[in-house]
Amino acid sequence: MIETHSSTSRIAGFIVETVYEDIPPEAIHIAKQGILDWLGVTIAGASEPVVAIIAQYAKGLAAKMEASGICQGFMTTAELASLINGTMGHTLDFDDTFANAVRYNIHPTTCILPAALAVTERLSLSGRDLILSYAAGMETTYRIGAAIGQSIPEIGWYPTPILGTLGAAAACAKALRLDVSQTCSALGIASSLASGLKKNVETMTKTMHAGNAARNGVIAATLAQSGFTGNQSVLDGKISFCEVFSGGRGPDMVPVDDLGKEWWIVSTGLGFKPYPCCRATHPAIDAILYLKQRYGIRPEQVASIICKINPLVLGMTTAHRPKTAYEAKFSMEYCIAKSIINGEITMRDFTDKAVQESSWQYLIPHIHFEHPAQWGHGAVDLLTEIVIRLDSGETYAYKVSVPKGEPENPMSQDELIAKFRQLSSSVFEGKKVDELLEIIQGLDKTTTLKKFFEILRKPPS
Template identity: 35%
Template sequence: MSVTREVAGWVARLAIDGVPLGVTAAARAAVLDTIAVTLAGAGEPVTRIVAEAVAEDGARPVAAQLGTDLRTSAEGAALVNGVSGHALDYDDVSVSVRGHPSVVVLPAALAAAQSVSASGRALLEAYVAGVEVMTKLGRVMGPAHYRAGWHATSTLGTLGSAAAAGKLLGLDAGRITHALAIAASEASGSRQNFGTMTKPFHAGHAARCGLHAARLAQKGMTGDPAAIEGPVGFFAMFSFGDARPEELVRSLGAPFDLVSPGLSVKKYPCCFATHRAADGVLDLAGEHGIRPNDVAAVTVTVPAGGRQPLIHDRPETGLQGKFSMQYVIAAALLDRGLGFDAFSDAAVRRPEAQALLERVMVHEEPAFRDAANPMEEGHVTVEVRTTDGRRLARRIDHPRGSPALPLRREELLAKFRDCAARALDPAAVDRALTALDCIESVRDVNALVASLVPGPRPAAPVR
């Protein structure tokens, strides 16, 4: 049997009742965080642009954009919510993917769930399936895919979202095989667009394409049953010989990536490759009372390859600032933190920020090459040289929010409230948290979604 067929069979057979409790708990937490950042991004310029374009199509209203009153087609909702969830670059990341799994898989699954009035348990089941397929594809793909310039969130996410959507639409293994094959021909996304509106578009595009692939397969469209592993299939095109397709099927659920290695939840709304250095410089500034004017120079040393997503050394916009180690360090020193406001165009263009980032140097150290994913593995060092001659250094192995240093429950809830308040009033935020806390008891996901958009909220019915 082909690898593509075996993956599809695994997706079709997966049952939430047979999943370890830790996996279900991790899925609930990831859904909470992803919905939070999706609500936070609802008013961002890129989200508004995409939502306006979707609204102009006048599609049959079967699914909702979270945080707004827009209702549109399932595919339109997957697109807009995927864009919204990635607009602030505040969504979770996976070391296996070298990217962001939830922001692609959940919008596709949520839209599909609304279209068939699926239960909350079915939504979680599909989310687990989609994330597992996406992360394990990433694990066996190898590093050449990302190095070549592909945005793995988008390329791998198209197949992960197809698996999740196919699960929710009730496709059998044969039709999920076709959905994965169709999705393989829709996969795309270039890292050259990091620091622009097109990067968050990648997430929405992948979510929409995955759902689209599943719907086409549902209606009888076919694809090659060896689309993933074939001689000119997904791995052959995208992995440059690095892929290990023979490992894919046996790795599914053994263990689930949601628990090992787990997902990282972002503490700051910027590229995760900057987070260890941000933690280090904030710690040093707090411990030693360092003020911006005290800084003569900052040197950040990362593993070889650790700068790959950080393509804007001299950013001019807020979006570029998210992918600039120099700016993130400067903003952390200036603002004593990294919140939403740090990544506006005006904040990046502050004369004091532009002057300070000139004093930040980033160095890749080949001796640190002990990591398969240098953006998240290995370690980072930060050294601050002060104007009075001090040299203050910190080594950071794990960023806050990573599986090794997870955010506390109260930190996750604070992040949710902070994000959701950008789209919902305080009472609505409370209702949303209550609904999400009992997601597995929701009979119809549409009732859950009603708590995540403006207007009167009916209580989510439970079994």
């Protein structure tokens, strides 16, 4: 029985009743930016070892051909395609996050969009259908995250797959055109499939968290369509999704009063990454690059670098002497050293060979950290100040509170397109990159996505 005033039923009602014309133009614009950014990052991650393992697993099952493994050269079931593509989209740690204004950390698109893409391809839906299902999944995730996002990591869960599983289920429920009761069931089923431990963050399993969330979203909505039931008010009350995954700290209801009236993808926004590494390193990188460009600082001039930072944020970057590309993404020391040496941070910096070179390691003893007591202590309090003292005695300092890519300090459309071109060019020739870009920018006018999926399916040469 549906409790008509529960937050679960109100979210389900929003998912079912919302049509494309209800989405504000700015929300459509940001949704298309999210799709563009994620696809570039995903294409660039196609040859990573973790992707090869997941893709080989799926290929070995010889499953029904419903949806494409991006850059894998084969089709498989929608759920397995979601697993592959969601994992691929998270493997470089270059994918989007919710804006820091939400006060918790999650990578939403790489859970939601792969599920929406798989069902869109399976059902031969349009570009508008894809945008609508993605937007429905994002708004659902924003609302549930607002209730418990800050509490999830405090008890050992990794927020991306916990919240992303429900977002993926919401997106698929919309694409499958479920009714309200079915959509409530899809959310209920997804709530029991949601999982992901912080303990696994430093392993390949971190990237699979996102793929598993996408896959479970497809499973939950598909089962609900077939009459499989889940709790109809799973987000509400005692032993609910919100209570369990917040350790009892969550509210009784998810904030839904303005659902469908205010679109949080606009009012809160998305954070896009200009650098392929942990978001906690970005303010320091921004500050180093500013000082280097402004004052022409050369690495051989540096006597010391002091990084003033919230200790909790620094604690997210645990690899102090990284030995692999993956560890380097979570190394404040590495990102600071490479920034002062190269004057940029790019994909080229995150290979095992680059990390194992000695050219940057001499700077490690010169990098020090301070934790001003008056600064914030939350996981998204990213205020960072870099103070560089030269051998000459000169000292230069710069403070960054909002890193590049946040809605308050956004990457421009041209910068996002340049990022997409650079990343997708690692697999596709220029003409195919142009075709993909044209399709994404015109998604709202595209009635068939057959050509789009045919291009995406092509493996790296």
